[in-house]
Amino acid sequence: MTDLVIAFTLNGRLREVRTPAHRTLLDVLRDDLGVLEVKEGCGEGVCGTCTVLLDGEPVSSCLVLAPRAAGRRITTVRGLGDGDALHPLQEAFVAHGAAQCGFCIPGMILTACAFLEEHPAPSRDEIRQAIAGNLCRCTGYTKIIDAIASVAGRKTRG
Numbered sequence: 199m200t201d202l203v204i205a206f207t208l209n210g211r212l213r214e215v216r217t218p219a220h221r222t223l224l225d226v227l228r229d230d231l232g233v234l235e236v237k238e239g240c241g242e243g244v245c246g247t248c249t250v251l252l253d254g255e256p257v258s259s260c261l262v263l264a265p266r267a268a269g270r271r272i273t274t275v276r277g278l279g280d281g282d283a284l285h286p287l288q289e290a291f292v293a294h295g296a297a298q299c300g301f302c303i304p305g306m307i308l309t310a311c312a313f314l315e316e317h318p319a320p321s322r323d324e325i326r327q328a329i330a331g332n333l334c335r336c337t338g339y340t341k342i343i344d345a346i347a348s349v350a351g352r353k354t355r356g
């Protein structure tokens with residue numbers, strides 16, 4: 199099969215890869231570009247650990263074929279901060295002790311980031327629903343929801 203050359207913007211930087219068309223965006227990011235902050239969990243669209251933002255929308259990169267990224271903007275958790283400064287959500291996760299093993303956290307933060315763009319003052323239930331596709335085996339979610347709610351900038355309802 200002929201390889202394709204795919205160009206996209208990754209965290210503000212233009213990147214180009216040559217790949218067979220059937221490979222996933224997750225594989226290209228991790229195996230070809232060394233973008234190891236994008237985690238591989240289930241590999242079949244269930245756990246959310248592989249979440250990236252594609253033109254600002256969260257997607258499971260294990261379900262996205264690499265050619266779909268052509269000409270688009272990909273953001274990983276590493277692209278959220280501003281140089282040395284953490285993104286407010288990253289700061290909130292640290293401040294609330296919302297990460298334990300940390301494996302789910304990059305995807306969780308990216309999902310939360312896109313959600314808060316659309317819903318700046320959500321209830322706790324809305325936050326819970328928003329992150330329902332991002333599984334965490336460690337935290338029980340309470341501190342994660344606390345962290346996201348703190349960035350939403352208001353006391354959320356129960």
Ligand code: FES
Binds near residue numbers: 245246248260
């Ligand atoms: S690794 Fe993609 S959803 Fe689980």
Ligand code: FES
Binds near residue numbers: 298300301303333336
């Ligand atoms: S912090 Fe371990 S899976 Fe979420």
